Amino acid sequence: MAAADYLAGLHANLAGHHSTTQTPLEFLRSNARMDEFSVWLLSAGGRNVDILRSARKAIQVEPAHLAIFCASIGSPLAKLAGQLAIDRLEYEPPAGKDGFLATNSLASFLLLLARAYSDVIGRSFVRSLPELLETALPPASDLGTLRERFVPLLDREHWLVLYDPGCRPIATDMESRFSEAALGSIKISDIRNFAHGRHHWIAKRESTSAVVILSQPGTAKVAMRSLDLLPRSLPRVHLQFADNPVIAPVGGIFISMEIAGWVGEARGIDPGRPGVPEFGRRLYNLSSTPSPGSKLQSVTQIVVRKARVTPASLRTSGLDTLWELAFEAFRDELYRRPIRGLVFDYDGTLVDVQDRFQPPKQDISEALIKLLAYGIRIGIATGRGRSARRDLREVIPREYWTNVLMGYHNGAEVGPLEDNTTPESANGSVDPAIAKALDALQHHSAIWSRLTVDPSHSQIGLQWKSPILGWHLQSLLEPLLPALQDLGIQLVSSGHSIDLLACGVSKKGVVRCLAESAAASQSEILVIGDRGRSPGNDAEMLSHCPSLSVDEVSAQASTCWRLTPPMLKGRLATLWYLRRLSMRKKYPGVVFFKKGSLPK
Numbered sequence: 001m002a003a004a005d006y007l008a009g010l011h012a013n014l015a016g017h018h019s020t021t022q023t024p025l026e027f028l029r030s031n032a033r034m035d036e037f038s039v040w041l042l043s044a045g046g047r048n049v050d051i052l053r054s055a056r057k058a059i060q061v062e063p064a065h066l067a068i069f070c071a072s073i074g075s076p077l078a079k080l081a082g083q084l085a086i087d088r089l090e091y092e093p094p095a096g097k098d099g100f101l102a103t104n105s106l107a108s109f110l111l112l113l114a115r116a117y118s119d120v121i122g123r124s125f126v127r128s129l130p131e132l133l134e135t136a137l138p139p140a141s142d143l144g145t146l147r148e149r150f151v152p153l154l155d156r157e158h159w160l161v162l163y164d165p166g167c168r169p170i171a172t173d174m175e176s177r178f179s180e181a182a183l184g185s186i187k188i189s190d191i192r193n194f195a196h197g198r199h200h201w202i203a204k205r206e207s208t209s210a211v212v213i214l215s216q217p218g219t220a221k222v223a224m225r226s227l228d229l230l231p232r233s234l235p236r237v238h239l240q241f242a243d244n245p246v247i248a249p250v251g252g253i254f255i256s257m258e259i260a261g262w263v264g265e266a267r268g269i270d271p272g273r274p275g276v277p278e279f280g281r282r283l284y285n286l287s288s289t290p291s292p293g294s295k296l297q298s299v300t301q302i303v304v305r306k307a308r309v310t311p312a313s314l315r316t317s318g319l320d321t322l323w324e325l326a327f328e329a330f331r332d333e334l335y336r337r338p339i340r341g342l343v344f345d346y347d348g349t350l351v352d353v354q355d356r357f358q359p360p361k362q363d364i365s366e367a368l369i370k371l372l373a374y375g376i377r378i379g380i381a382t383g384r385g386r387s388a389r390r391d392l393r394e395v396i397p398r399e400y401w402t403n404v405l406m407g408y409h410n411g412a413e414v415g416p417l418e419d420n421t422t423p424e425s426a427n428g429s430v431d432p433a434i435a436k437a438l439d440a441l442q443h444h445s446a447i448w449s450r451l452t453v454d455p456s457h458s459q460i461g462l463q464w465k466s467p468i469l470g471w472h473l474q475s476l477l478e479p480l481l482p483a484l485q486d487l488g489i490q491l492v493s494s495g496h497s498i499d500l501l502a503c504g505v506s507k508k509g510v511v512r513c514l515a516e517s518a519a520a521s522q523s524e525i526l527v528i529g530d531r532g533r534s535p536g537n538d539a540e541m542l543s544h545c546p547s548l549s550v551d552e553v554s555a556q557a558s559t560c561w562r563l564t565p566p567m568l569k570g571r572l573a574t575l576w577y578l579r580r581l582s583m584r585k586k587y588p589g590v591v592f593f594k595k596g597s598l599p600k
Helices: 002-015 024-029 049-061 076-081 103-120 129-136 143-153 165-180 200-208 220-229 247-267 278-284 298-307 311-317 320-336 362-373 386-395 398-403 432-443 473-486 508-517 570-578
Strands: 038-043 065-070 087-090 158-163 185-190 209-215 236-240 341-345 377-381 404-408 413-416 451-455 459-464 490-493 498-501 525-531 547-552 581-583 591-593
Touching: 002 038, 002 103, 002 165, 002 247, 024 049, 038 049, 049 065, 049 076, 065 076, 076 087, 103 247, 129 247, 143 209, 143 236, 143 247, 158 165, 158 200, 165 185, 165 209, 165 247, 200 209, 209 220, 220 236, 298 311, 298 320, 311 320, 320 591, 341 508, 362 377, 362 386, 362 398, 362 570, 377 508, 386 404, 398 404, 398 413, 404 508, 413 508, 432 451, 432 459, 432 473, 459 473, 473 490, 473 498, 508 525, 525 570, 547 570
Parallel strands: 038 065, 065 087, 158 185, 158 209, 209 236, 341 377, 341 525, 377 404, 525 547
Antiparallel strands: 404 413, 451 459, 459 498, 490 498, 581 591
16 A cells, blocks of 8 residues: 555655556545556465455456556466456565565565656666665665664554655555554544644553654645644654655655564564464455446446446436437448448557568468458558558568558558558658648747657657656647637547648548558448547447447447447457458458457
8 A cells, every 4th residue: 555655645746747646445446437547466476355356346347457567477366367458566575485474575666666766757876775775765775873763663563654645655664564463553644633632642552652744845844833732741753754755755664664674573463474263364365245336247348438427327217227228229330231341550559569660460361361362452541651561561461562552641642562652751741730730839838848740741740859747748738729620620638649620621631542452332441440449549430330440449339339348449459350250151341340250
């Protein structure tokens, strides 16, 4: 929990977005929607029953992003992620096996997070533990002197730890250590909440109590004034930490570890080996059935993605049946509809975003070649230029290039894969509106200096030069949006960039062109993409009927559904769809979805 508090604090302080921590049971019992949030699961060993239940619940509720952070490689927790769209951050702590209080793994969690955030915000990281303590709390560089300050507290059974919000992870860690190792009783409170009645504890139990205050510059004054009002005979220590959201909590938790050692020595308890009773082992391994409602039926899962409400809210509203009927109508039409061509988005659909600088993997290329060999035409609608042509030519044999239609720069330039003249050179003519938009970006140096800009005839691709926590890329452009809209510029986003498009540019044009080249109606073209929700760069294309998403869906009931199992997204979701297509000898050049292959 201390590491989770630390991560939540980093996110809130440096990214500027709300973040909270939960125990596994709190998470299991929560009915909150997670589709717009990131969920991180932290575990030292990745094998206890509570974290595994939490992982199963997280997969079911499908947060926007799910990460597993585990101080063990190949744990049951990581294996549970399988090939799902889950980030697995695994490592082996160099300090070796943990004691009872998981000190080694906690230290490694904190240091890895601190190093990562320091790197992102461009701060140098400390080089040693003494430097870490000196940066967090200068007096802590002399641990012997600091220990002397705690001597008057060592014989007090009850400690009240009052903290600045930035020091909450330190207070959490102290309470956990004292409780788990039976070193004593710690009650924690932020410095001001202590004034709302909690001070009464001291009035009745002063003789067995002590106070520790953890402040930072913003609360140092109120901390000292609070201490002045407490009884003079009450033992107290005031630790004034630096105003550093990355280093101060880590240094404080290392000091908490030292404090636990000092108290354990004074009381004859080894905090690393306090002795675990048999009933404690049984409690730890207690097995029970999963929390009610944590596993959804497949159709309910699919409908919840569309309606973007909790299953309970869906049932209470009485609209669940209406949505289910809409899904069934869409699914049944997929079974009936002959498919003569498929149009795919590229990044996030044929290649996962983290692999976008590599050609499509073998499983995708084999699936595409199988369709082409059967006579199915394929379209690729991508925000890229010639790099997409180069990568696809690496994995698709030349004999099929004429049947692959490329829609470069979000459909602005369309031509077969065999065509070397499409897209046009970057030195070619530029749409007047795009030229003016480029001038507007260059005019604002604060924006221009932070972006990598990739202009083409009808598009400007924008990416961060380096991560800037606290800003969405679209938010950075917000002051320019009215001027861009006056030029007829459209803004669409992908998983890693934003594209500014000239008026009339649309990936949907690739669908029309593919239908013409395949001598098919547009309704016989199936579209698959990943960003179906506006302003996603596939939103307009996925308004085509029929279309399927491998990630975000639109609110449109007639199309753009995602039918894949929980947290199966991206490239693997595309494969899941393609493996459900049936090729029938009596219908050459046409595929159908196999009856019974889609959720019901």
